[in-house]
Amino acid sequence: METPILSAKRIKKTFFTPSPLDLLKEINLDVFPKKTIAIVGRSGSGKSTLLSILGTLETPSSGELEIHGRKVELNQVDKIRNQLIGFIFQSYHLLEEYTALENVLIPAKIARINVKKGSEMHKRALDLLYQVGCLDRANFLAKHLSGGEKQRVAIARALCNDPSLILADEPTGNLDDENSKKIHELLIYFAKELNKGLIIVTHNRDLAALCDQRFLLKNGLLECIE
Amino acid sequence: MFEFFIAKKYLIPRKKQFSVSLIAITSVFVISVVVWLLLLFLSITDGIEKTWLSKLTSLNAPVRIIPTDAYKSSYYYQIDQYSISSSFTTKTLLEKKESKITNPYSEEEDQSLPSCFPKPDVDVQGELKDLSKLLFKSISEVQENSLIYDEFETAAVLLKLKLIRPAFDQAIASQSYLSQMCYAASFSEKSPYLHDLITPAQKEDLSHLIYLSGFSLDSSCLEIPYEAEQTSSSIFKSRIANLFSDVENLTINYRSSSFTLTPPLFDEGVNLIAYAFIHEGKIQNLFLPASSSSKCLKSKNLLRGILKKEDSELVFISNDLSYHQSATGVHTTIDEDIFLTANLNLTHFWLSSGFDSFKILASGKIQNQKISLYVPWKDCSISSIKINQLFNDAPASPPAWPYFIGKRAYLPSNGGRDHPILLPKTFKENGVLVGDRGYISYGAATPNAMQEQRVQIYVCGFYDPGVLSVGSRCILMDGNLIRSISESTQSFAIDENLSSGLQIWFNDLSKTKKIQNDLNNALEENGVGKYFKVLSFYDYDFAKDLLKQFQSDKYLFTLIGVVILVVACSNIFSFLILMINDKKKEIGVLRAMGASTKSVTFIFSICGASLGLLGCMIGAICAFYTMKNVNSLVYFLSLLQGQSLFQEAFYGSSLPTHLSGGALKFILIATPLISTIAGVIPAFKASKVAPAVTLKSE
Numbered sequence: 001m002e003t004p005i006l007s008a009k010r011i012k013k014t015f016f017t018p019s020p021l022d023l024l025k026e027i028n029l030d031v032f033p034k035k036t037i038a039i040v041g042r043s044g045s046g047k048s049t050l051l052s053i054l055g056t057l058e059t060p061s062s063g064e065l066e067i068h069g070r071k072v073e074l075n076q077v078d079k080i081r082n083q084l085i086g087f088i089f090q091s092y093h094l095l096e097e098y099t100a101l102e103n104v105l106i107p108a109k110i111a112r113i114n115v116k117k118g119s120e121m122h123k124r125a126l127d128l129l130y131q132v133g134c135l136d137r138a139n140f141l142a143k144h145l146s147g148g149e150k151q152r153v154a155i156a157r158a159l160c161n162d163p164s165l166i167l168a169d170e171p172t173g174n175l176d177d178e179n180s181k182k183i184h185e186l187l188i189y190f191a192k193e194l195n196k197g198l199i200i201v202t203h204n205r206d207l208a209a210l211c212d213q214r215f216l217l218k219n220g221l222l223e224c225i226e
Numbered sequence: 227m228f229e230f231f232i233a234k235k236y237l238i239p240r241k242k243q244f245s246v247s248l249i250a251i252t253s254v255f256v257i258s259v260v261v262w263l264l265l266l267f268l269s270i271t272d273g274i275e276k277t278w279l280s281k282l283t284s285l286n287a288p289v290r291i292i293p294t295d296a297y298k299s300s301y302y303y304q305i306d307q308y309s310i311s312s313s314f315t316t317k318t319l320l321e322k323k324e325s326k327i328t329n330p331y332s333e334e335e336d337q338s339l340p341s342c343f344p345k346p347d348v349d350v351q352g353e354l355k356d357l358s359k360l361l362f363k364s365i366s367e368v369q370e371n372s373l374i375y376d377e378f379e380t381a382a383v384l385l386k387l388k389l390i391r392p393a394f395d396q397a398i399a400s401q402s403y404l405s406q407m408c409y410a411a412s413f414s415e416k417s418p419y420l421h422d423l424i425t426p427a428q429k430e431d432l433s434h435l436i437y438l439s440g441f442s443l444d445s446s447c448l449e450i451p452y453e454a455e456q457t458s459s460s461i462f463k464s465r466i467a468n469l470f471s472d473v474e475n476l477t478i479n480y481r482s483s484s485f486t487l488t489p490p491l492f493d494e495g496v497n498l499i500a501y502a503f504i505h506e507g508k509i510q511n512l513f514l515p516a517s518s519s520s521k522c523l524k525s526k527n528l529l530r531g532i533l534k535k536e537d538s539e540l541v542f543i544s545n546d547l548s549y550h551q552s553a554t555g556v557h558t559t560i561d562e563d564i565f566l567t568a569n570l571n572l573t574h575f576w577l578s579s580g581f582d583s584f585k586i587l588a589s590g591k592i593q594n595q596k597i598s599l600y601v602p603w604k605d606c607s608i609s610s611i612k613i614n615q616l617f618n619d620a621p622a623s624p625p626a627w628p629y630f631i632g633k634r635a636y637l638p639s640n641g642g643r644d645h646p647i648l649l650p651k652t653f654k655e656n657g658v659l660v661g662d663r664g665y666i667s668y669g670a671a672t673p674n675a676m677q678e679q680r681v682q683i684y685v686c687g688f689y690d691p692g693v694l695s696v697g698s699r700c701i702l703m704d705g706n707l708i709r710s711i712s713e714s715t716q717s718f719a720i721d722e723n724l725s726s727g728l729q730i731w732f733n734d735l736s737k738t739k740k741i742q743n744d745l746n747n748a749l750e751e752n753g754v755g756k757y758f759k760v761l762s763f764y765d766y767d768f769a770k771d772l773l774k775q776f777q778s779d780k781y782l783f784t785l786i787g788v789v790i791l792v793v794a795c796s797n798i799f800s801f802l803i804l805m806i807n808d809k810k811k812e813i814g815v816l817r818a819m820g821a822s823t824k825s826v827t828f829i830f831s832i833c834g835a836s837l838g839l840l841g842c843m844i845g846a847i848c849a850f851y852t853m854k855n856v857n858s859l860v861y862f863l864s865l866l867q868g869q870s871l872f873q874e875a876f877y878g879s880s881l882p883t884h885l886s887g888g889a890l891k892f893i894l895i896a897t898p899l900i901s902t903i904a905g906v907i908p909a910f911k912a913s914k915v916a917p918a919v920t921l922k923s924e
Contacts, residue, residue, distance in 0.1 A: 049918075057818060057918040081917075082820020093815040093920055097235045107819045109228035157819075 003069045004030035005084075005164045005197040006054060011063035013049055023049055025220030027063070031165060031197035036188060038208040039201045040225075041217035047201040048169060050217060054199060055085050055167045068164070082111050086158030088168040088187075092150040094142035100153045101125055101138040107160040121160075128156035132186060148179035155186055165197045166190070172204055184210055229825055232816070233832040236805065246804050253797030254841040257901070260794040261845025261893055262852070264787045268889030269853055271783065273882020275776050279735060281692025283763055284419030285411075285700075287729030288738050289745065290378070290761045291361065293319070297757040301346040302357050305331050308339060318709065319728060320377050322358035329354045349753070357757050364748035365730070369741060374731040376416040379705050381712040381725070383410045387664035387685070389657065390441060392604075399441070404658065410666065412705030413637050413648060418731055421635045425651055425688040427615055427627040429608040431660035432473060435626055436603065438661045439465035440581025443644070443684075462581065472614045472625035476568040478588060478606040487512065487540055487558050492597045499593060500533040502542050504549070509542055509556050516562035516592055565609060566590035566601065627660060628687045637704065638686050646686035648702040654688045661685065666701075670714035679714065681707065738762045784892065791897060794841075795904040798834045802908035806830065810915055817917035826913040827906065834905015835898050842897040849885060856881050 011027040014020060023046040031037060041047050052058040053065070056077040065072045067084055081087075086107075094103045104125040105115045115121045129135045132152035137145060145153065151171060158166055168187060172180035184207045191198040200207060208214050215222040239247030297303055302322075306312035309330035317325065329346070331339075346354045365373055385408045393400040414420065440462050442455040457465075470476075492498070501513040512533065531544035533553060542553040566588035582604060589598035616630045624638040628648065637646045647666075649658060665680040683703070691700055712725055732741060742762045749755045763769055806813070813826055852859065860881060864870050 052918040055818070057916070057920075078817075078820050078822040080820075081818060087818050087920070089815075089920055093811060095232075095235075095812055095815070097240075106228075106816075109231060110816070110820050110825070112228070161820075 002032060004032050004066075005068060006031040007066040007069075008054060009064045009066070011050075011053055011060045011065070013046070013053060013058075014061045022220050024053070024060070027220075027222055029054070029215075029222065031199060033164065033195045033197055034192055035213065036191050036198040036200070036211040038211035038214045039199065039217055039222070040203065040208055040214065045217045046220065047217050051167055051169050051199065051201050055087060056080055082107060083161055084163050084165060086161075086163040086166045088151070088154050088158050088166065088171045090170040090173040092147070092154045092174075094145075094150055094153060094157070096143040097141065099139050099141055100129065100134060100145065100149075100156075103142055103153055104128060104156045104160055107157065111161055113161075125156070125160060128159055129153070132156045133182075147175055148182070151175060151179070151183055152186065155183070155190070159190060159194070162194075163196070165199070168198070168200045168202075170202055170204075171200065172202070172207065180204065180207070228821075229828045229832060233829045233836070236809070236829070236833055237836060243805075243808060246801065246808060249797065249801040249804060250837060253794070253801055254837055254844070256794045256797055257791075257838060257841025257897065258843075258845035258848065260790050261842050261897055262848045264790070265846060265849035265885060265889055265893055266852060266856075267783065268787070268892070269849070269884065269886040270856070270881055271780065272886035272889055273884065275780075277882065278692050278772075278776075279763070280419070281423060281690060282769055283731075283735060284417065284423055285689075285691060286763065286766060286769070287378075287417070287731050288735055288763050289730040289732075289742055290727050290766075291365075291375075291730065291745065292727040292759045292761060294757055294759050297357060299344055300357065300757065301344045302328075302354060304344060305329065305346075308343075309336050311335075318377055318726070319358050319361065322356075323362050328356040328359075355753065357754050360752040360754045361728075361749070361758055364745065364752050364754070365728075367748045368744040369732065369737075372732060373741070374416055374418055375728050376414040377412070377705060377726070378414060378729045379412045379708040379712055379726045381410050381668065381708045381715060383408055383666040383668045383701075383711060385664065385666050385683075385701060387658060387662050389659075389662055390438060392437060404656070404664075406699065408666075409700045410647075410703055410708050410711065411700050412708050413635075413702040414705070414729065415634055415636050416731075417635070417729075418633055420689070421630055421633050423689045423691075424628050424630075424635055424648065425654070425690065427613045427625075427660065427687065429611050429613075431627065431687075432469065432611060432613065433608055434659040435469055435661040436466060436584075437581060438663075439469065440584070443663055456581070459583075462584070466584070468623065469626060470570040471623070472621075473570065474612040474614065476570055476611050477609050478566050478568050478586075478601070479609040480564050480566050480588070480590075480601050480606050487553050487556050487599075492535060492595060495535075496595045496597075497532040497534045498595060498597075499530070500542060501528040501530055502544070502549070502553075504529055509551060509553060512542065512553060512556050512558040514558060514560045514592055516560050516564060517594070560592065564590050564592065566606075626686065637702075644682035644684050645704055645707055647683045648687050648689050649685055650691040650698050650700060651688040652691075652698040653685075658685060660687055666711075668711050668715050679711075681711075738764070787892075788896060788900075791900050792904075795838060795897070795900045798837050798901050798904040799908060801837070802830055802834055802905055803911070805833070806908055806912045806915075809912075810919060813912055813915040814917050814920035817915065818920050823913035826915070827909040830909030830912045831902055831905045834909070835902040838898045838901020838904075841901075842894060845897075846885075846890065846893065853883055853885050856883055 006029075008027055008029040011024055011029075012022065013024040014022050027050060029037075039047055039050065049058065053060050056065070056072055059074070067080060072080060094100075095106065098106075105121065108115050108121045108125070113121050115125070126135065126138065129138050132155050134145075134149055134152045134156070137149055137153070142150065142153065155171075166187070171187065172183050175183065184204075187198060187200065188210050190196060198211075200211065202208055214225045216225050217223075237250070239250060293303075303316060306316045307314055309332070311327070311330045311332070347357075349355050365375060385404075385406045387404040389402045389404060391400050391402075440456055442457040499515060501515075502509045503511040503513075513528065514533070529544050529549060531542055531549065533540060533542055535541075540553040541550060542556075543550045567590065568586050568588040582602075584603040585600040586603055586606075587598060588601050588606075589596065591597065613627070614625065614629075615627065619631060620636075621629065624636070626638055628638065628646075629636055637648070639646065644663065661684065663682070663684045665682050667678055667680050669676045670679050671677075689702065691698060709726070730741075730745075739762065742760050745760045746755070749758055749760070764773055816826065817823075
């Protein structure tokens with residue numbers, strides 16, 4: 001059987017303040033290449049926390065996280081985030097003072113890869129911008145881009161270091177329907193074409209409908225929805 | 227590097243982050259002001275200290291070797307007093323070095339030694355150790371013979387100077403006496419640096435020397451205020467001739483406008499406009515306008531005409547040719563001061579008796595015509611002169627002032643009974659002039675009484691003693707003379723340790739401690755360690771306190787400087803805290819994209835350090851240009867204040883104009899270091915930002 005890109009086993013997250021609360025009780029989740037997963041749930045149900053834990057941004061109270069069959073160690077999370085996971089945020093989080101192209105290249109810079117003009121990585125970034133349809137905006141400062149453009153650049157950035165897993169937190173939460181649709185298509189397209197695992201936390205039923213699997217996070221447990 | 231890529235953008239001020247940018251700009255400004263002030267302060271104190279040290283070590287040598295009591299009471303030193311071949315007198319180190327025999331005592335010729343006489347210190351062969359030769363051997367072993375050494379002597383003496391000054395309203399010169407207890411130190415011709423301390427001879431010195439040449443010098447040792455006697459004209463003339471042999475290009479300002487016409491006034495064929503006052507058919511007075519265009523006094527009694535030379539006689543001819551008479555010997559007045567160039571040739575002096583009658587042939591221009599005339603010296607002042615002080619080789623007859631051959635300075639010796647002395651320049655400020663005479667007095671103990679001994683001296687020049695507690699009372703004179711003084715006053719010697727010994731000069735003051743150690747080691751190796759003590763200028767009694775004060779001042783100022791720098795750099799701290807709060811989300815994004823905590827810390831440390839560095843650079847550049855123009859700045863401030871800003875005796879005649887290397891190094895290291903530390907603390911805070919913050923929706 002194929003090893004999952006990411007496998008979460010009995011993930012539990014408890015908050016102790018103000019009063020003890022088991023936000024996540026026992027989460028088990030496997031993500032395979034080319035598979036897209038949507039997680040829906042009410043606000044405050046712990047969707048974002050789950051995504052943080054899956055993306056190694058937070059540590060679970062108990063349970064194990066395996067990436068490519070290997071247990072995640074705390075001293076490796078920087079490298080894992082940089083090389084294996086691409087994040088897409090609801091409010092884009094581009095670095096405003098940099099151009100679209102520079103934003104795309106930041107994960108490569110963090111990985112100390114040569115990003116000079118003419119380098120492999122530079123070409124790849126331009127190619128990614130082309131694929132998300134923002135090549136003509138490559139040298140625009142991020143603060144001068146529209147919301148839809150920002151999210152496309154953010155997708156290109158998430159793909160920069162060719163990660164195996166893409167985590168998206170309400171990627172179209174701040175966008176109008178038309179833009180949302182395009183973003184949805186892009187995300188699904190990249191997951192399928194580039195062999196990525198994709199987890200999307202969303203309220204958007206259309207987007208959820210596009211995914212291979214849909215889960216509802218309720219009372220700290222994941223329920224599969226058909 | 228990615229960290230620089232991020233930090234670079236953070237440092238550029240932006241409109242949106244006005245308050246953050248303002249704090250950043252303020253902190254850079256404050257740091258640069260602090261750096262500027264600190265650099266100025268440290269450079270100036272450092273420069274002044276260097277000047278002081280160089281003066282101190284030029285005068286007193288950076289290292290001295292002093293014979294210890296063990297030497298003074300050794301057989302080697304004492305035996306000379308019992309030996310006829312040493313004339314029963316002890317010898318100096320250099321005399322001992324030159325001496326061919328180590329042990330001058332011979333049992334046949336000399337009296338037997340007392341039983342308590344010290345035992346000779348013998349070497350392995352059983353021979354008496356030649357301490358002095360071993361000492362000089364040790365010195366030559368250190369620093370590859372580059373050390374310059376000479377003996378020095380000091381003694382306490384009473385200086386009495388008789389100041390003879392011209393009194394303008396009376397014929398008799400005024401006289402006053404100046405008494406001062408002084409330290410006499412030997413003037414070492416071998417010192418390579420004394421040259422720089424000696425004040426060059428000036429025109430005032432020459433005028434005074436000429437004035438004094440008219441007086442007999444025999445009474446300068448006498449205390450009763452005899453009226454200063456005029457000397458004979460032949461002595462006066464020979465003295466003037468001596469003085470003038472060492473000067474060139476004398477120009478004088480002829481102050482008095484009246485003189486008696488004597489040929490040769492001008493060449494034949496030259497006509498000068500003149501006005502004559504005629505009384506009973508004779509010319510009583512002549513008036514010469516200094517320039518042909520000047521408007522002369524119009525008076526009925528004045529007859530306008532010309533002055534010309536006819537058959538080598540001066541004649542006045544009135545304009546209407548009605549009056550024609552000889553003008554030689556007529557009292558003549560010029561309406562303005564005139565500048566004249568004097569001939570320093572002996573044949574151009576004219577004098578009948580002493581100074582008052584001394585006239586010199588000088589040439590100049592009146593009404594654009596060349597004239598030459600004998601002018602009385604007492605009516606002239608020297609307006610410029612070139613005084614020869616630098617010689618290529620020893621002059622046959624030395625000048626009256628200290629002279630230089632290459633970089634070595636020499637005292638003049640006139641072969642007379644009186645000895646030349648150099649005074650600290652404070653004496654000059656108190657009215658002593660070159661040429662003043664007097665005596666030094668010291669007490670010589672005899673079995674029954676204390677005898678006062680007097681040695682005639684004259685002031686040959688002044689030197690700059692720097693800042694020393696005893697500096698303003700330290701006179702320099704011939705070492706042999708001091709030796710004879712200190713021998714007869716031994717019981718009253720200032721400080722046994724400092725009264726005589728060897729002084730040693732070398733180029734690099736920073737090597738002082740090393741040379742001191744090397745000398746000590748060499749002395750120990752040669753087995754004479756206990757006989758000699760090596761002192762560096764840090765150990766001199768008269769300099770120790772001052773140097774310690776310098777050191778502690780420096781430490782104190784550095785400490786204060788660091789505190790001020792810390793305060794200035796604390797701005798960086800608040801700037802970074804503000805910025806980090808502002809950039810929390812971005813930090814989260816970077817963390818989510820895989821930036822390590824180290825990277826984040828590094829980014830903000832760079833921000834802190836570069837603000838510090840920028841302030842430091844700006845401050846250093848400003849300080850560099852300020853130091854370059856510090857003297858004009860001080861002059862300007864002094865003008866504003868209406869008095870001199872810095873006491874010259876303390877700070878020197880001009881402030882140092884170079885940035886001190888040490889201060890610059892200190893600032894260039896301390897400022898970025900402190901600002902980095904100020905930056906690291908908030909940077910740690912930044913690295914603690916949880917990456918999950920990015921997922922919290924706005």
